[in-house]
Amino acid sequence: MANDSSERILEVRDLVKHFPLTQGILFKKQIGAIKAVDGVSFDLNRGETLGIVGESGCGKSTLAKVLMALERPTSGSVKINGRDIAKARGGELKRMRRNIQMVMQDPYTSLNPRMTVGDIIGEPYEIHTEVAPKGDRSRRVQELLEVVGLNPDHLNRYPHQFSGGQRQRIGIARGLALQPEIIVCDEPVSALDVSIQAQVINLLERLQNEFNLAYIFIAHDLSVVRHISDRVGVMYLGKFVELGKDTEIYDRPAHPYTQALLSAVPVPDPEGREQRERIILQGDPPSPANPPSGCRFRTRCWKAQEICAQEEPLLQIRPGTGHESACHFAETHDVVHVS
């Protein structure tokens, strides 16, 4: 759990990532851009978890890639411990990357089938040789296997000899190898069986406490995000529409999109299912190449008025609400009436 006095480790300001749309073969002309991430700002403290939720195509995964410096942002900054990874090059970038690691979504495709588990987890040491001297590596790898709850003797096995949940543990061990301070988890449990998900979530929480890790936890399962996150950001078409503590987002959502999203989540309890409030959004999200003017959510919003088309609502604390939201008509409304 984070407290306010804890140290800020990640500072993201006005982050923008546009992918150009071009026309022509020889003389490429830019005719537009997919605005995947379009002005995102947030902070992350040591040992804290920020959950990011939103529909597919809202820019969650692009955001993760930009944070990892796998994609260069179009503008904006990503400061890790005060230094901007988006501007870092060469040796400096390499050193900074040690500090931010990623756990991928699909444990079936994110592990090289031709490498042994030992090689997979030990590969970060090949790149960052200063972390572990050569003779020390296999001992380190075995330690990591033990930390994530796998048998350290399975060093020489291949990924296909493990189940989905075990593979995700291997992915987590690889993420931990360089002792990063931040781990970006992009849908870490969505490819796993229900009975295995809880095991992996517990592991992630235990590791966070043990190593004081900060997590960016991207997922579409809102109940899992709530369980693990200290704060939650809701994304829609490349922007945060709401950002706040987990209780603020889940119990007092202020943005209509958050309310619709929460009300759409099926509650695993049939009691009172007839009376439950359900906001069913019509249609699909608009294309990020050509987002609506003003508020991006207005085309699906039941509160939309003229001002929504003209003026873009900023992410700020609105009257009557205790946390930031980007809606002209923000109003807290408890949609999930569960304890």
Place this chain on the structure above:
Amino acid sequence: MNKTSTDLSPAEVTPGDEPLLAVDDLHVEFHTRAGTVRAVNGVSYTVGAGETLAVLGESGSGKSVTAQAIMGILDMPPAVIPHGEIRFKGTDLLKLSEEARTQVRGQRIAMIFQDALSALNPVFTVGWQISEMFRVHRGMSKSEAMKKAVELMDRVRIPAAKQRVHDYPHQFSGGMRQRIMIAMSIALDPEVLIADEPTTALDVTVQAQIMELLAELQRESQMGLILITHDLGVVADVADKIAVMYAGRIVENAPVYDIYKTPAHPYTKGLLDSIPRVDLKGQDLYAIKGLPPNLLDLPKGCSFHPRCPYRQDNCESTAPQLYEISGIRGSACHYWREVLDGERQQ
């Protein structure tokens, strides 16, 4: 929705107590080089008109194989059905000739597949694919069938159906594609609709749209709906009754309200307990220990015993039958009484 076809032979008419569709002690095996995979080991369930049965289970539990056996779309070989009956209005489908089966498949019992993008043919327009149902099964002309396709796309609420009927699957979003799948499956007014993870690949907002659409169509036409899923939330929302599958068996069946309030099998209970709960934030989630079993080599006795907190000695030797708890509930656990009385974990 009135059925237009009245081609029921007298022998087919449902007797008073026979449900619309009944699966009875179904076994499905796959003979592979590595050995015999016992995917389904004695599954029985029924679904009536207008009723929603949810089949809940993780991957490899046999829920989809059972559905494929009902549809008659299993590849045989390698699949073998050594034992069991699938009765549709009293007629055992497994004893029908392939021709008679074709009459049932798609017309009387239809199915929605999980991944709409790979289930649709990318090189034909959606209109062509929907209208194919009418051309093949009803012998309509192309233009007539195309008109029907537009009607159907309207019915599943695809905007501007008249224009979009000429579009290809890749021009639609995931939710719209799933609507097209639904349009195809309800084209011939089936009496039973099997939906195999219809919303797994979709966002929650779109999932809500699709589930609402299915419920509406079911109300209109009184279809029996078999919903195959692993999502405890979706099940709680729409099901009338639930069959929980584990390692090719039904471990518990019950009306939806009973199962969530008082699960009677340790596996069901474990699943329910592992759902993140608001009041338990910051604590460890309850996790079922271990891994799902290998279907090539199922554990002796009860398949769940290596992971079960209620395990006793006889669980390792004797496989529990589906004990009757009440007329409408059953649990395949020797110690269902203890589970029923037991505290929820945590």
